[in-house]
Amino acid sequence: MIGSRVRQYRNAKGLTMSELAERAGVAKSYLSAIERDIQTNPSIQFLDKIASVLDVDINVLLKDVTSSTYEEAAALDEEWQSLIAEAMNSGVSKEEFRDFLEYNKWKIKQK
């Protein structure tokens, strides 16, 4: 469905609905309805606006596009994706993250 894809790419970019709506110049109430599939027939101009902000091609929102690298990203659980975005934006270094991983692996092993 169209809504889930919009939400997915919005989360991947680490944007809130308010932010996306404002930057794209659309009503956030309508954006909300779209993402929840309450309204499912947006116009091409509407899609153009949000697609350009999300930095994706419009047909990516229209249907699933098969592409090796893309599939990889899509395979990542939705919630994980937003977590990644949050991590990248909040200035956590890769080193810190690696340390965290090491520690956790060790921790799990203890059980």
Add this chain to the structure above:
Amino acid sequence: MIGSRVRQYRNAKGLTMSELAERAGVAKSYLSAIERDIQTNPSIQFLDKIASVLDVDINVLLKDVTSSTYEEAAALDEEWQSLIAEAMNSGVSKEEFRDFLEYNKWKIKQK
């Protein structure tokens, strides 16, 4: 423009506006307005209907078919991506990850 492309593919199929409109299940008056660019903001469902009759992909009507690249996959930093994959495989829960993020946000803030 969108209208000229619809007209182009309709003529290529040797269809009249009346025929295309009827087969696609849309109003020919509206189709006429679209082709003449009097109305330029059709919905995706409308485009879907006529695209399937014209036997073309919907994005062919939207714009000239150029190389569609998928930068969004690259947008997620490659190295981060593998780190996340590692995290997911090593059984780290989302909750633990969230706690880690919280802690790090706080830590950064201390500077």
Add this chain to the structure above:
DNA sequence: AAAGACCGTGCGTTATAATGAACAAAACAG
């Protein structure tokens, strides 16, 4: 040349896309 069949366009009406508040709940700051 009149009658019928089909073309595309003009126009009034209807359905709904899209908006702009105002709202409760969550996240945040002090």
Add this chain to the structure above:
DNA sequence: CTGTTTTGTTCATTATAACGCACGGTCTTT
């Protein structure tokens, strides 16, 4: 904990996408 800001939602209203029908024009057919 208390007030402030930001989140996504609901709802009433506006704008317009999309429709149905009637019309004039062109081409047959008789």
